[in-house]
Amino acid sequence: MHLRPLHWLFTGGQLAVAVAMALAVALVFHCARSDQARPIRQAARSGAATSGPAELVAAEAGVAPNPTGSGAASSAGAPSARGQPQGPVPATSEKPPVKQAPEEKPLTWERPRFQERKAERLRMVAGQIEARGVKDGAVVEAMREVPRHRFVPDNRQGAAYADGPQPIGYGQTISQPYVVALMTELLNLKPGDRVLEIGTGSGYQAAVLSELTPCVYTVEILPELAQQAADRLRKLGYKTVETRQSDGYYGWKEHAPFDAIIVTAAAGHVPPPLIEQLKPGGRIVVPIGGVYETQDLVVVTKDMDGRLRTRSVLPVTFVPMTGEVQKEK
Numbered sequence: 001m002h003l004r005p006l007h008w009l010f011t012g013g014q015l016a017v018a019v020a021m022a023l024a025v026a027l028v029f030h031c032a033r034s035d036q037a038r039p040i041r042q043a044a045r046s047g048a049a050t051s052g053p054a055e056l057v058a059a060e061a062g063v064a065p066n067p068t069g070s071g072a073a074s075s076a077g078a079p080s081a082r083g084q085p086q087g088p089v090p091a092t093s094e095k096p097p098v099k100q101a102p103e104e105k106p107l108t109w110e111r112p113r114f115q116e117r118k119a120e121r122l123r124m125v126a127g128q129i130e131a132r133g134v135k136d137g138a139v140v141e142a143m144r145e146v147p148r149h150r151f152v153p154d155n156r157q158g159a160a161y162a163d164g165p166q167p168i169g170y171g172q173t174i175s176q177p178y179v180v181a182l183m184t185e186l187l188n189l190k191p192g193d194r195v196l197e198i199g200t201g202s203g204y205q206a207a208v209l210s211e212l213t214p215c216v217y218t219v220e221i222l223p224e225l226a227q228q229a230a231d232r233l234r235k236l237g238y239k240t241v242e243t244r245q246s247d248g249y250y251g252w253k254e255h256a257p258f259d260a261i262i263v264t265a266a267a268g269h270v271p272p273p274l275i276e277q278l279k280p281g282g283r284i285v286v287p288i289g290g291v292y293e294t295q296d297l298v299v300v301t302k303d304m305d306g307r308l309r310t311r312s313v314l315p316v317t318f319v320p321m322t323g324e325v326q327k328e329k
């Protein structure tokens, strides 16, 4: 057999290809940790957050919408580095050296695509989600793409696109499609935003989030569900989602701070570690209320000075958040 000398690996052209590939990988996994200098072009999004969930039908258990909950305008994101005021102009006739801004590149990452049961998904989106006022184009598109039937037990696949929550075992449920879409819209995500989900469950909500940003971190307290969801997400090709089995009360410090946090189990209050792990300018979407009663779907925003504001969007019914939050007063 003819062996080629090893130095062929380092010919100029191949080295260039290797460097280009390394850069592409870095781009795919760039998840902005700071609010500044995010080199990401925002994906085209058609319209702002929903303006009127109050007129919409049901929450999880078909409860009446909150008549006062019409203030679902999207929260403002952090200012971009390009929006900063300019410094003083130097007093010289010579032109100062021009620092070229690096060319902005769109963030790209792999997102699996499924034709199976596509017609059912399109009907679900038109009839349950767009019809109730979810307008964000990227969110609507995500709901059209993620194969919800692959996140429910085999014997429930036929009901996966129905207008309600579905059992996923261990006494837990995958939320109603409309609630998944609404909560996702309220997070107001841009590609490159870091988002933390508490309550992985089936992994469906995490998959929907991963259509909008490659930086999705999700935590599940029940070991069996955490393992199943991790396997399912990997097998389906949602490779950018990072999963962990732990009590979401404590967030996920190693990946903080987050632009957005979504809690998909009901808590009596927002766990303080989640507030700490939220960036200034960020938001938490969480059902707040007692167990076995209707809760309020709440958006908590942290302004640039760290001040919190809370607004109530819709009555909902979620399974309870367990662990530390139930012990705390």
Ligand code: SAH
Binding pocket: 168, 172, 173, 174, 175, 198, 199, 200, 201, 202, 203, 204, 205, 206, 219, 220, 221, 222, 225, 246, 247, 248, 249, 264, 265, 319, 320, 321, 322, 323, 324
């Ligand atoms: N988002 C899920 C559904 C959530 S059901 C989906 O798309 O399928 C609520 C989940 O929250 C359950 O799986 C429950 O086990 C989990 N959970 C409850 N308390 C939790 C806690 N303290 N930390 C993390 N997960 C929790």
